[in-house]
Amino acid sequence: MRVRNFAAALLVALVLISCGGAKQADVIKVGWFGALTGDQAVWGNNEYNTVKMLFEEINAAGGVKVGDKTYTLEAVGYDNKGDAQEAVNVVRRLTSQDKVVAILGPNASGNAIPIAPILEGAKVPDIATVATNPKVTVLDGKVKPYNFRVCFIDPYQGAVAAGFAYDVLKARKAAILYDVSDDYSQGLRQFFVENFKKYGGEIVADESFKSGDVDFRPQLSKIKAQNPDIIFMPYFFKEVALSANQARELGMTQVLMGGDGWPSDQLISMGAAAVEGSYFVNHLDYDDPDVADYKARYFKKYGIQTELNGYLVHDAVLMLVDALKRAGEPTGEAIAKALETTNIKGITGTIKISAQTHNPEGKDAAIIKIVGGKYVFQQKYAAK
């Protein structure tokens, strides 16, 4: 009796071990981290839900073929509460304990910057989602070997705005007003100036203010005297509304342009008629037909609307799957190498990773126009 029981137990155990062993060989573990609690929890949950949904869809369709073998994908997600210290801890856990081959996220630049040394030690690549600070992938002019991102960097918006203003709006004389005490604003201004001049346009006025200023009329009067075709305003909605109102008060009728610091309900309520007919650059538009399918699938599964983060993590998953297929073997090193030559069409635009910067180069941005107090998608536009 006792012997038979023991034998049965042994058999069960053996079966379990072999099953487990066989299963392990066919699964690729992919890490994700971000804020599932705290201020940014909405975005973190949105990303993690998207990753889980896409992995389920991929597995249901037969998985991913890497080399000669077909694998299913498993997401291992951790909450870093939006904290930079915690980001380092969870990446350490993902790489040493869970042995993931790649990591998706985080969305915040501040959390993506400190994890580089751990990624390099473990040789595991990371694809950040909405981390737009240039330092996420390049530090002191050197590219970080295991850090990638799927979004364009902040200053690139300046290049997009310059191209759109010259090409589509046919502006030849541009004026700029920017916030001299803000990195974001300075970066956009620099790229705008460089690109607008490259196209053959002329910068007729280049004026600045400091965060906290509320009166821009001295600068605007100076700009008015130069009679530009457009005015580029790369800063946040509060100052945009104030400066737009003051420009109109001074009798200026120029088209205004800006970046992703613009969209907000406050801009419309405060800027009202002053920003009507203005254009700004954004990562994507929710009404763009390319994103409609993902948007509908997400809503069907979770019953809530997806956020901006969801669209970008969607394309991060596409990037990873594409790299896995080309990597030949499911190891971090091989995936990182494959990621460097990424050139795919995502729902947020064409993603062509540059080996020098690990940023998607020439990615499409969405151009939005304010019409009748609403944000209306115009077209996609990529800087050359």
Add this chain to the structure above:
Amino acid sequence: MAQFLQQMVNGLSIGSVYALMAVGYSLVYSVMNFSNFAHGGVIMFGAYFGFFGITLLKLPFPAAFVLAFVGTAILAVLIERIAYKPLRERKAPFLYFIISAMGASIFLENIIIATIGPTFRTYPDVFGRSSIALGPVAVGRLDLIMFAVSAVCLTGLVLFVEKTRMGRAIQASAYNMKAAALMGVNTDRVVMIVFAIGGMLAGIAGVFFGMKYTVYPQIGNITTKSFVAAVFGGLGSLPGAVLGSILLGIIETLVAGYLSSQFRDLIAFVILIGVLVFRPTGIMGKTTEDKA
């Protein structure tokens, strides 16, 4: 030329905002001999009183305006009773007054952040955002109204100080509070009236500032500029405060318009320091006593 005229109008408009704030500052200084740093906080409250009067209580603009300056007058008197009177009675050194004023200022800012929140708010459009074109120069409608109201308030204040009994009591207390008290002036009441008037002016300044720009808990920071303008014009002198403010507004605008907007504060303040080096009492200041 058109740009120069426009810049002068801009400068006058910015200067008149400083002037409304600087006069309240200067008035309290002339009697109390210390810089009331809580003035900025009172201005900020004025902006919020007016804002909530219009949006929450649905008052017509004149009623909300009155609510705002009556509210800030009461607030300013309360601050005096709680933060300064105990120090006055104990004859504390002036440094203590300044520290108490800073405490009050930080308290006012943070109570707004804690209860109403740190985000900015926008006044509904009362006078319209359009401007009046005088040839090539555009003058904002709100600027004109603000200018008229400020002129009426400041003239009224000067008349009050020059022509009434209470005004003479204020002048006497400003000259020498101890002697005024010995002559039978109720200096405690004088102080209260001075704070009430300063508070009213702060409320008016706050409402106009909020309408012209936005309402946010750090509005008080702008009083740094009006404080400097008051010193420039001569602390304690009401016409000096107005003149200093208008000059500061115009200097700032001309520097931003013709040199560089980045050097605006730098050059404006170098000029101010230069004036004070050669004329330590400011343009219209009278006394040379050491007053902090």
